Amino acid sequence: MPNRSLLLKILSAVILFGAWEIAGRVPVSFAFPTFLESMAALVRMTADGTIFTAYAETLKPLIVGVAISTVLGIAIGLWVGLSQFFDWLFSPIFIVMQAAPLAALIPLLVLAYGIGLTSKVLVVCIMAMPVIVLNTSSAVRNTPESMKEMGRAFLASDTAIVLKIIIPAASPVIFAGLRLGISAGFIGAILSELKITPTGVGDIITYSRSIADYPSMYAAIFSIILLAVLFLNLLEKIEVVLFKGNQRGYVSD
Amino acid sequence: MVMSQTKAAFGQAEPADYESAVSARNISKNYGAVEALRDLSLEFPRGQLTSLLGPSGCGKTTLLKIIAGLLQPSAGEVEVNGHTVTGPGPDRAFVFQDFALLPWATVMRNVAFGLEMRGVAKSEREGIAAKYIAEVGLSGFEHSYPHELSGGMRQRVGLARALSVDAQVLLMDEPFSAVDEQTRRKFQEDLLALVQHENKTFIFVTHSIEEAVYVSDQIAILLPRPSRVSEIIRPSSFRSKGVDNIRRDPEYLDIVDQIWASLRSYVE
Numbered sequence: 208m209p210n211r212s213l214l215l216k217i218l219s220a221v222i223l224f225g226a227w228e229i230a231g232r233v234p235v236s237f238a239f240p241t242f243l244e245s246m247a248a249l250v251r252m253t254a255d256g257t258i259f260t261a262y263a264e265t266l267k268p269l270i271v272g273v274a275i276s277t278v279l280g281i282a283i284g285l286w287v288g289l290s291q292f293f294d295w296l297f298s299p300i301f302i303v304m305q306a307a308p309l310a311a312l313i314p315l316l317v318l319a320y321g322i323g324l325t326s327k328v329l330v331v332c333i334m335a336m337p338v339i340v341l342n343t344s345s346a347v348r349n350t351p352e353s354m355k356e357m358g359r360a361f362l363a364s365d366t367a368i369v370l371k372i373i374i375p376a377a378s379p380v381i382f383a384g385l386r387l388g389i390s391a392g393f394i395g396a397i398l399s400e401l402k403i404t405p406t407g408v409g410d411i412i413t414y415s416r417s418i419a420d421y422p423s424m425y426a427a428i429f430s431i432i433l434l435a436v437l438f439l440n441l442l443e444k445i446e447v448v449l450f451k452g453n454q455r456g457y458v459s460d
Numbered sequence: 461m462v463m464s465q466t467k468a469a470f471g472q473a474e475p476a477d478y479e480s481a482v483s484a485r486n487i488s489k490n491y492g493a494v495e496a497l498r499d500l501s502l503e504f505p506r507g508q509l510t511s512l513l514g515p516s517g518c519g520k521t522t523l524l525k526i527i528a529g530l531l532q533p534s535a536g537e538v539e540v541n542g543h544t545v546t547g548p549g550p551d552r553a554f555v556f557q558d559f560a561l562l563p564w565a566t567v568m569r570n571v572a573f574g575l576e577m578r579g580v581a582k583s584e585r586e587g588i589a590a591k592y593i594a595e596v597g598l599s600g601f602e603h604s605y606p607h608e609l610s611g612g613m614r615q616r617v618g619l620a621r622a623l624s625v626d627a628q629v630l631l632m633d634e635p636f637s638a639v640d641e642q643t644r645r646k647f648q649e650d651l652l653a654l655v656q657h658e659n660k661t662f663i664f665v666t667h668s669i670e671e672a673v674y675v676s677d678q679i680a681i682l683l684p685r686p687s688r689v690s691e692i693i694r695p696s697s698f699r700s701k702g703v704d705n706i707r708r709d710p711e712y713l714d715i716v717d718q719i720w721a722s723l724r725s726y727v728e
């Protein structure tokens with residue numbers, strides 16, 4: 208089975224890149240390079256180290272922001288899911304955050320926190336955190352009553368019920384939220400580099416566009432997507448290791 | 461105090477001979493507008509098995525959960541060994557009608573869950589759990605997950621979990637409903653042996669009249685919602701005649717008929 212799913216992944220990648228190559232050769236637009244040109248640019252940037260210095264910049268707000276969103280997002284989500292009061296207090300904030308047009312908020316952030324790392328981290332958090340919080344809290348709220356009841360019947364303390372029943376039961380939905388949140392965090396990191404100050408990968412995109420070096424621009428975009436996909440795969444592996452039995456559906460009769 | 465409904469029914473037995481391990485007194489339970497139990501009183505003699513028999517939805521699970529301390533009654537109180545129940549306690553263990561297993565935990569961890577919550581060390585609790593896993597016939601499945609088991613096997617995991625905590629009172633909500641007929645008969649015999657050899661009190665919910673008569677020292681028949689005890693039957697003579705002869709015993713057959721006669725009016 209895993210072999211077959213790997214095969215399907217490779218197949219869909221080949222189709223996608225093939226379509227890209229053809230669209231580039233037609234060409235769809237003079238600003239749209241072929242797949243091979245973009246890859247050549249990526250190899251060149253890797254060889255001369257540009258891409259590494261760029262990522263050294265981009266990864267800073269990304270990693271800090273994603274880490275904060277994961278830890279804080281899950282913690283707040285648990286709280287909100289467990290207590291009516293916190294639900295009332297926090298839920299509206301995250302619903303507004305998720306709906307807010309981020310581009311409109313960036314000037315406000317810059318005004319308040321300047322153009323440094325803080326603003327960029329905040330952009331990543333605003334993108335990543337709401338979906339993590341909202342998924343976690345709804346998963347916690349939807350823990351099957353019968354499992355919690357079983358816990359109480361066998362004398363589990365409140366803490367044990369949270370740690371040994373609610374969190375594992377909620378984990379598939381929490382991880383789904385993490386996947387969505389982290390993808391949004393990647394978008395946030397690039398967005399902040401495009402809208403606040405051009406640094407890192409955002410700088411490559413902005414600069415190569417201004418000098419019409421489209422292959423480099425697409426190479427940079429491709430690299431960030433690749434990184435995101437790799438990261439999400441890693442997350443999936445972590446989930447499998449942590450919660451083995453949750454993988455397959457559980458039918459009770 | 462014992463209500464007139466049970467007094468009348470106790471007429472056929474001598475209640476004074478038995479000390480109660482569990483007493484339910486004037487229990488009422490409403491779920492919003494639904495009245496599940498109304499003024500139900502019942503004594504559960506120590507060291508014996510009491511069956512609750514009644515139509516679906518009449519409140520058997522509700523009564524069991526009130527005794528377990530998982531639900532608060534709207535009125536009335538439950539005493540276990542002379543103490544009023546305010547919540548779950550180490551003196552009671554529950555076998556759930558819907559099994560309530562943890563899907564991410566292996567059979568071993570599920571069975572050992574109660575011991576884990578009681579703070580028993582890992583190696584010790586796994587030893588105890590392994591014993592009960594073997595007892596319910598699941599040896600070799602210790603490291604399987606619930607989704608890899610059949611319905612009947614899952615039910616046995618729930619049974620082993622309740623047995624492993626060694627509680628004085630076992631609350632069993634249709635514990636054999638999903639196992640096959642052969643296993644069911646074996647479990648019924650095992651249960652009889654358990655009742656005989658251990659001084660535990662069993663409260664047993666079932667839909668099967670034959671099963672109730674076969675395993676019980678006392679059978680309480682519940683009326684449909686709002687539920688109260690309509691009749692208490694104490695099979696007396698055939699228990700001592702040996703496991704193999706019970707199903708042929710005239711008294712056994714009479715009681716089965718008698719219960720069916722009182723229940724059929726609710727089916728029609």
Ligand SMILES: Nc1ncnc2c1ncn2[C@@H]1O[C@H](COP(=O)(O)OP(=O)(O)OP(=O)(O)O)[C@@H](O)[C@H]1O
Pocket residue numbers: 491494496515516517518519520521522523557685
């Ligand atoms: N959580 C609940 N909320 C509202 N009503 C409930 C709830 N639990 C049970 N009831 C109602 O209480 C009544 C008794 O339910 P209960 O589960 O105790 O029945 P039961 O005798 O165990 O039935 P069965 O034999 O089918 O398991 C039912 O009519 C049901 O509709």
Ligand SMILES: [Mg+2]
Pocket residue numbers: 520521522557633
């Ligand atoms: Mg029931």
